[in-house]
Amino acid sequence: MTRTIPLLHPLDDHGRLPRRPLDETSRLPQDVREAADALAAAAAKPQLSPAADIARYCHPHYLRAEPTAFGTVTFYFRAFTGRESRPEMPREAWDVPALTWEQKRELDSQYTVAQSLWSQGRLRIQAAPVLRRAAPLWQAWTTAQSELREAFEVFRHTSDGMWRAQLLRLTDAERAALDAARAWDAVAEELSLLAAEQRRDAGEEHELELETVARELGLDASDWVIHWPDDYTPRSYSWPHQTPLVRALTAEIEQQRERLMEVARLAGDHETTPV
Template sequence: MVHTIPLKTPLDDTGLPHRDTQTSQAAAAPADASRYHHPHFVDARPTGSGTAYRFTAFSGYESRPEMPAGAYDDAAMTWELRDQLHDQYTAARVLWSQACLRLQAAPLLHKAAPLWSAWTAARNELVVTFAQFWSTGDGLWRAQLLRLTDAERAAREAAGAFDVVARGLAQAVADQVDVAGWDEALELTTVAGELGYDASD
């Protein structure tokens, strides 16, 4: 049989917070991920398609942005905060990879521009030299063959010189795509345009 004992003073009048009140106050305190933000992070704003993250400019000399390991072990971090932090570092890596491409490609593009001009001139000379066979007299074919051989050698050397620089440019582009993915790939023609080069060819 259950007995009820009346109390002269209610237990809640002690002035001590009730256990449920302590729990709710702790739960009400918002979790904060700011200590894990990337040093270049400025802010994040919601957009129609997700969240736009803003950062101060990357130079390309920084270390690759990676989410701090402590964020995974921090009990105060919620799943939502970790997800947002992950997205922030993904956005940071995209901008960092683009800065790296600009940094690596600039000196290569400065070398590539005159080499490309030399190659196109040598190729045009080769085409013209070959076309002259149609108007070369019978007694001049040997001289024309020598001119064609010289033009072919010059075109091959010019192409080889350009290819050396082009391999470096291709590697820089591949490195950027490896980090950012094809959807966030920075076009090499865009980088060249920023330096004042028309790289459409």
């Protein structure tokens, strides 16, 4: 009996099995094929030049960068004291051809954060002595303001014969309050300028509040009146110039005097009218 064996491939024209192509890998083990594919893919990728490493351009305080869940990057640095030089991205980094635009943007962002942290350290150093000097001046102002208001309120219970004596006490309280207001506005302007400089270097999103720095020093600055720097600058169209607290106090004094003059007119007593 004749036996037959089925062929996997048809015979060629000469009755022979065809040869398999030399580069065919379909019968190689799967892990070998995958390794070969990975090597081929790696060889096909362009390799970065060693010059593309950005480490040499990072700030000396830079530690690492980590992506966040929101698609941003958090940069970590060693603590800044504020006594270091202002962080500035090296100019030559922009001209390195091997650095990609993304790498340059990353460096720029890194130095922006570094500058913010540095500016906060610098504000702590610069503002600390001014804040300590400001604390007793604010206390002196609040005391003088209270004494002025008390001197005015006494008129409600002052007999007619004592008005002139009480007017003298009121004018003394006015002068003391004005001196205290001028002293406060002077130190407040210093603090305002320091805060504005830090805000300009760090941006509003990284602003360090003076109240925070004061609290770190054990001071309560929550009710201190500190205006923008421009409010302390004389303007050509505003004469005479008055600083913010002096301006507010002057308005209060004028209101008190108008009230006293109104009462004097109604009483027909012009001799006790304040000047």
